[in-house]
Structures are given as C-alpha cells and as structure tokens.
Amino acid sequence: MAIQLSRRSFLKGSLAAAGAVAATSAPAAAVKGAKGGRQLATLIDINKCIGCGACVEACRDANSEKYPEAKKPFPKMYPNRVPVEDWSDDQYASDRLTPYNWLFIQEAVVDVDGEERFLSVPRRCMHCVNPPCVKLCPWGAAQQYKNGISRIDKDICLGGSKCRKVCPWHIPQRQTGAGLYLELLPAFAGNGIMTKCDRCYDRVAEGGVPACIESCPEGAQIIGPRDEIVRKAHQLADETGGYIYGETENGGTNTLYVSPVPFKELNKAVDKGKGRPHFKPAENTMAKANNLVLGMAIAPIAGIAAAWGKQIVADNKKKEKPEHIDREGTDHDHA
Amino acid sequence: MTTRNAAIPPVRYGYGLLMFLLALTGFAQMPIFKRYYIADIPGLGWLAMFHVTHYLHYIGAVLILGLAAYFVTAYVRTRPERPKLTPTGYLRAGLIGVILVTGLLLAAKNFPGYVFPPAAVILLDLAHLGSVFAFILTALYCWAFSKKWIDSPSKGDVKGVN
Ligand code: HEM
Ligand code: SF4
Ligand code: SF4
Ligand code: SF4
Numbered sequence: 001m002a003i004q005l006s007r008r009s010f011l012k013g014s015l016a017a018a019g020a021v022a023a024t025s026a027p028a029a030a031v032k033g034a035k036g037g038r039q040l041a042t043l044i045d046i047n048k049c050i051g052c053g054a055c056v057e058a059c060r061d062a063n064s065e066k067y068p069e070a071k072k073p074f075p076k077m078y079p080n081r082v083p084v085e086d087w088s089d090d091q092y093a094s095d096r097l098t099p100y101n102w103l104f105i106q107e108a109v110v111d112v113d114g115e116e117r118f119l120s121v122p123r124r125c126m127h128c129v130n131p132p133c134v135k136l137c138p139w140g141a142a143q144q145y146k147n148g149i150s151r152i153d154k155d156i157c158l159g160g161s162k163c164r165k166v167c168p169w170h171i172p173q174r175q176t177g178a179g180l181y182l183e184l185l186p187a188f189a190g191n192g193i194m195t196k197c198d199r200c201y202d203r204v205a206e207g208g209v210p211a212c213i214e215s216c217p218e219g220a221q222i223i224g225p226r227d228e229i230v231r232k233a234h235q236l237a238d239e240t241g242g243y244i245y246g247e248t249e250n251g252g253t254n255t256l257y258v259s260p261v262p263f264k265e266l267n268k269a270v271d272k273g274k275g276r277p278h279f280k281p282a283e284n285t286m287a288k289a290n291n292l293v294l295g296m297a298i299a300p301i302a303g304i305a306a307a308w309g310k311q312i313v314a315d316n317k318k319k320e321k322p323e324h325i326d327r328e329g330t331d332h333d334h335a
Numbered sequence: 336m337t338t339r340n341a342a343i344p345p346v347r348y349g350y351g352l353l354m355f356l357l358a359l360t361g362f363a364q365m366p367i368f369k370r371y372y373i374a375d376i377p378g379l380g381w382l383a384m385f386h387v388t389h390y391l392h393y394i395g396a397v398l399i400l401g402l403a404a405y406f407v408t409a410y411v412r413t414r415p416e417r418p419k420l421t422p423t424g425y426l427r428a429g430l431i432g433v434i435l436v437t438g439l440l441l442a443a444k445n446f447p448g449y450v451f452p453p454a455a456v457i458l459l460d461l462a463h464l465g466s467v468f469a470f471i472l473t474a475l476y477c478w479a480f481s482k483k484w485i486d487s488p489s490k491g492d493v494k495g496v497n
Contacts, residue, residue, distance in 0.1 A: 079370070079371065079372065081370070081372070082370055129447055129448075130445075130446070130447035130448075135444065135445045136364070136385060136389065136445075138364045138365045138366070138460065139365075139457065139460055140453055140454075140456035140457035140460050143453040143456070144450050145450065146450050153453065156457070160365070160366035160370075161366065162365075162366045162385060165366075165385060166385050166386065189367075251447065252447075285386060286445060286447070288386070288390060289386070289389050289390050289393050289445065290445060290446055292390070292393040292394065292396075292397060293393070293442055293443075293446075295393075295394075295397040296393070296396055296397050296400050296439065296442065299397045299398065299400045299401030299404070300400050300401060300403070300404035301404070302401050302404075303400070303401040303402060303403065303404030303405035303406075303408065304404045304405070304408045306405050307404075307405045307406070307408035307409040307412065308408055308412065310409070311409070311412050311413075
C-alpha cells in the first residue's frame with residue numbers, strides 16, 4: 001500500500017499537472033451544456049487508464065471534509081446482531097470503497113487478442129439514471145439532482161444501509177457512530193451514515209468538473225450530457241473494437257465504461273467482494289414495480305365501472321319488479 | 336345497498352387483509368424486519384427483500400385504489416338518499432385519502448427523470464407514514480368500540496333486515 005501511494009504521489013506531481021491543464025477546459029463547458037434537465041454522464045476509457053491513482057487522491061483532497069466524523073465509543077445497539085462498520089481507523093485504505101475512499105482502482109489481467117494485458121479500472125458510484133438507492137431510501141436522505149447526480153445527505157442519513165442492498169453494485173459504504181441517528185434512538189434505529197461518490201456535486205454546481213476527471217493525467221474520463229456521452233462511447237467502441245458497460249445496465253447509468261475485452265471477461269478477472277463492485281449484467285431494478293403503476297391508473301376506472309354497473313343492474317331490477325321496491329321502501333323507511 | 340355490501344364478510348375481510356398487506360409491505364420499506372430478526376422466521380425471509388416487498392406494496396396499492404374507487408362511486412350514486420358517514424367514517428376515509436394521494440406521489444417519484452426536491456420527498460414520506468400510523472390507531476379504536484362507517488339509515492328496524 002505504501003509503495004502504491006508514493007508512486008501515486010510522484011505521478012500526481014508530474015503527470016497530473018500537465019494532464020489536468022489539457023483536460024479541464026473542455027469538460028467545464030460540457031458541464032455547463034448539461035443544464036436544462038439533461039443528465040450528466042461520464043465516459044471512462046479503460047484503455048487509457050494507467051492506474052496511477054491520481055484520481056483517487058484527488059477525490060480524497062476534494063471531498064475529505066464531507067467524510068463522516070465518527071464518535072467513539074459507539075452506542076450499544078439492540079439487538080446486537082447489527083454490525084458495526086468502522087473505517088475511522090483505516091481512513092487511507094485505498095484498495096476498495098470505504099466511507100473515506102469513494103473511488104478505487106480495480107485491477108485485472110486479461111487476454112486481449114492473445115496478448116496478456118494489465119488493466120486498471122477506476123470504480124465508484126455509477127450514478128444510475130433512475131437510482132434505486134435514491135428512489136427507495138425510505139426517508140429521503142439519498143437524493144438525485146436534475147443533472148442526474150445522486151448523493152446521500154450525511155446530515156439526514158440514518159445508516160440503515162437499504163441503499164447498499166438495493167444498489168446493483170452495493171456501492172454505498174457505512175460508517176457507524178456518525179450522523180443523525182446518534183440524536184434519535186441510537187440503540188434501536190439507524191447505524192451511522194452511508195457514503196459514496198457524489199460526483200463532486202458542489203464543484204459541478206459551480207460549473208466545475210469532478211476532481212477525479214480534472215486530475216487524470218491521461219484524460220481517461222470525460223463528462224458531458226448523457227446523449228452525447230453515449231454517442232461518444234459507441235464511437236470509441238467502434239474505433240477500438242471495444243465493449244460498453246453502463247448504457248443499459250440497471251436501466252442505464254450515467255457512467256459508461258469502454259473496455260478492450262468483453263465485460264464478462266473483465267468481471268471474471270477483477271477482484272470482487274465487499275466494496276469491490278462487479279461488472280455483471282444488471283437488470284433494471286426499478287422497472288418491474290414501475291410497470292405496475294399503469295395498474296394503479298386502471299384500477300380506479302375498473303372500480304368506478306363496477307360500482308356504476310352494479311347500480312344500473314339494480315335500478316333495472318327495481319323497474320322489472322315493482323314489489324321489490326315496496327319491500328325496500330318499507331325496510332328503509334324512505335317515504 | 337352499499338351500506339350492506341360493506342358488511343358482507345368477504346368484502347370486509349378482503350379489505351382488512353388488503354390493509355394488513357399494505358401496512359406490512361409498507362413497513363418493510365424501512366430496514367427493520369431484518370434488524371429485529373423477523374425476517375429470520377422461516378417463511379418470512381421475503382420481508383427483508385426490498386424489491387419484493389416494494390412490488391407487493393404496489394400490487395396492494397392497485398387493489399386498494401380499485402376498491403376505494405368502487406366504494407366512493409357506490410356511495411355517491413346511492414339513491415334516493417346517500418347513506419350518512421359517521422364521524423369515524425369520515426376520519427377513516429380522510430386518512431385513507433391522504434395515504435393514497437401521498438402513496439401515488441411517492442410512486443410517481445420512482446419513475447426515471449422524476450426528480451422531486453429532497454424536502455418534498457421527506458415531507459411525502461413523513462405524511463405517508465404519519466397517516467398510516469393515524470389510520471392504524473383509528474382503525475384499532477373503531478374495532479375495539481365497534482364503530483361503524485355508516486349511520487344506520489333508520490334507527491331501530493334496519494337491524495332486523497341486516
Ligand atoms: C392504505 C394503504 C397503505 C398503507 C397502509 C401504506 C403503508 C406504507 C408504509 C408504512 C410505508 C413505509 C413508510 C414510508 O416510507 O413512508 C410505505 C411506503 C410506500 N408506500 Fe405505502 N401504504 C399504503 C398505500 C400506498 C399506495 C396507494 C401507494 C401508491 C402507489 C403507496 C406507495 C408507497 C411507496 C412508493 C412507498 C415507499 C416510500 C418511498 O418510495 O420512499 N402506498 N407505505
Ligand atoms: S450505482 Fe448504486 S449507489 Fe450509485 S446511483 Fe446506482 S444504485 Fe445508487
Ligand atoms: S466524481 Fe468526485 S466524489 Fe466521485 S469519485 Fe470523482 S472525485 Fe470522487
Ligand atoms: S483514471 Fe486517470 S487518474 Fe485515475 S488511475 Fe486511471 S490514469 Fe490515473
């Protein structure tokens with residue numbers, strides 16, 4: 001780890017500075033162009049990434065003031081099956097996603113046209129077009145902006161980790177002992193705060209570019225309106241014989257990867273597990289329930305028709321059998 | 336007519352069962368059933384599967400919306416005179432109304448591109464949950480004290496017919 005970091009620092013000093021100057025101005029314009037309801041997406045060209053980790057460091061520099069402030073000792077939780085997740089003593093871990101590391105470099109050795117190749121892939125939140133982490137947050141702590149960026153508000157999150165369960169990549173990471181739950185019923189509800197890449201929403205709101213994109217010496221990532229990014233991804237894939245991930249996964253994400261090998265192979269080659277997301281196919285998790293909403297529109301019409309029809313049948317019956325009316329009339333004392 | 340329909344056991348039990356399903360799958364939207372070991376009970380593991388309970392909550396919503404529309408129509412169209420709702424009848428109908436409207440807005444929010452301001456989502460969630468709690472308390476009270484939805488059209492003699 002130490003070696004990795006120093007190599008990173010070195011590269012960051014030299015390459016990143018040069019790359020950043022070249023890469024910054026164009027995306028800044030793209031970010032502005034995305035205003036007016038279009039979602040912003042990024043394109044990551046895996047071919048270009050050299051795994052220097054400048055983006056990982058830049059993310060930390062740009063976002064460390066957003067990291068959780070864990071208070072110890074943690075409150076005892078009942079029942080005590082609730083797991084404590086504590087990264088506060090290991091804040092510099094950079095080989096997976098943690099509450100203090102929102103971006104990490106996943107490594108893979110793959111076979112490209114019979115040649116062994118080492119690939120490095122920056123991994124973080126995909127920023128789904130319709131993010132289940134946001135939409136299913138039972139309490140509104142996870143939010144999405146019009147520009148497609150999703151983020152978890154650390155002042156509101158209770159740390160129940162539902163967002164991680166419903167995320168196809170299990171991205172959000174928990175830090176116990178921080179956040180609003182401490183002020184409510186820490187023993188019985190909540191368990192800290194959930195954290196993840198927020199696409200540097202504050203920088204983007206000011207017309208800036210996410211720190212990881214700005215710092216990459218290779219220009220491996222670009223950002224822009226989603227339709228343009230999708231077009232560029234296809235162009236790149238066509239030119240390089242590459243493969244695309246993120247265009248349709250989970251109904252579409254705002255992070256598109258272009259890889260020189262099929263994602264099935266890449267998925268096999270990368271180290272997966274907790275805090276290390278996969279590259280598997282991901283079905284659209286929100287679509288099934290959303291399809292039922294059509295039923296919610298039809299059901300009331302059916303209900304009205306049923307009640308109306310029943311009434312008409314009843315009225316007709318009354319007309320046919322006058323004595324029936326008599327009986328009803330006396331029963332109900334209507335006269 | 337409508338008044339009597341409401342009292343037919345299958346409809347009444349169906350309505351009760353439906354509300355139970357909605358409340359159960361609704362509460363399952365919060366990460367509590369696993370935390371409190373309820374999802375560990377054999378056969379209840381699905382209560383901790385959010386996409387499953389979300390789907391079931393929506394199925395319940397389809398049914399309750401149909402049922403609500405049925406009763407409202409039947410009520411409005413009952414002739415020659417509309418039955419009179421009791422005060423707790425009004426309260427229950429009003430609370431169900433709030434639950435349905437907030438629920439529909441929450442469902443609308445779940446479509447791609449429907450980005451509600453965060454404060455609105457929090458407010459809707461709290462209103463949905465709050466009206467559910469208020470409804471459950473009211474329903475328990477009505478059940479305990481045999482409160483009816485509808486005033487009997489004429490005091491004494493209807494009982495014999497019903
Ligand atoms: C009377 C029947 C209903 C009951 C008892 C009920 C109960 C609940 C409860 C307890 C919750 C969890 C609390 C919360 O997240 O606010 C919930 C959530 C939810 N309910 Fe209902 N509900 C009912 C009807 C509906 C209807 C008609 C809809 C319409 C589609 C709906 C849609 C939702 C949605 C979408 C959520 C998830 C909250 C979210 O998306 O953040 N519910 N419900
Ligand atoms: S990848 Fe996961 S955490 Fe990121 S927006 Fe999608 S569901 Fe949310
Ligand atoms: S977009 Fe910002 S928060 Fe997300 S990984 Fe890049 S630098 Fe970190
Ligand atoms: S994306 Fe760029 S900055 Fe990040 S590791 Fe790859 S080459 Fe380095």
